[in-house]
Amino acid sequence: EAGVTQFPSHSVIEKGQTVTLRCDPISGHDNLYWYRRVMGKEIKFLLHFVKESKQDESGMPNNRFLAERTGGTYSTLKVQPAELEDSGVYFCASSHTPGQGSYEQYFGPGTRLTVT
Amino acid sequence: SQKIEQNSEALNIQEGKTATLTCNYTNYSPAYLQWYRQDPGRGPVFLLLIRENEKEKRKERLKVTFDTTLKQSLFHITASQPADSATYLCALDVDGSARQLTFGSGTQLTVLP
Structure with a gap:
């Protein structure tokens, strides 16, 4: 079974530019999550999809961040325009529906975003 | 405010010993x-x-305890090996749904040969 994949692995952009991160969850996982770890801080929740619907986006920092999950498969996270404080590692995770299997979340390797 | 604390940023132990990591939470x-x-x-x-x-x-060499009165979890690795060296994170669900996870900052464990 293929794991969660993320693309790109590393992105360096200038302040004011736009970047789009992509996540491919494990096949069959309805739940998809985005998290972020900024330097020196803990991993923080950004948002949660169930299939193509946003279930919880309480962690999204501001309206410069836009997440989509068209067709309930892969997801994209766009940052536009990027600011210096957006630098960090963005993780995607997927899971089965809690209560119908295990509760564990499977994480991708992350995308390291550097805004200069 | 809600807070999760893991006992130390770094923990070094000798191979074969038991590593014990702590996760405390408030609110x-x-x-x-x-x-x-x-x-x-x-x-x-x-x-x-x-x-x-x-x-x-x-689970195998791993053991976790959970004390909701103390608001604490202990994570033990018995018969530790250098391959156990990593950062260990505790995570709590926010609303009992096991969905949105809140992470601690992690403890970096190094097992010395």
Whole structure:
């Protein structure tokens, strides 16, 4: 079974530019999550999809961040325009529906975003 | 405010000894507590989940305890090996759904040969 994949692995952009991160969850996982770890801080929740619907986006920092999950498969996270404080590692995770299997979340390797 | 603390940023132990990591939380009432392992350049990997009505959970050389009165979880690795060296993260669900996870900052464990 293929794991969660993320693309790109590393992105360096200038302040004011736009970047789009992509996540491919494990096949069959309805739940998809985005998290972020900024330097020196803990991993923080950004948002949660169930299939193509946003279930919880309480962690999204501001309206410069836009997440989509068209067709309930892969997801994209766009940052536009990027600011210096957006630098960090963005993780995607997927899971089965809690209560119908295990509760564990499977994480991708992350995308390291550097805004200069 | 809600807070999760892991006992130390770094822990060094000798191979063969038992490593004990601590996770304390305040102002939460989690239904589940999870432990993850993270290696450099990788995403977190799930290890164990313990429910609020469980005192202890074991998996091979790993053991987790959960004390909801003390608001504390202990994570033990027995007969530690250099391959156990990694950062270990505890994570709580926010609303009992095991969905949105709140992570501690992690403890970096180094097992010395």
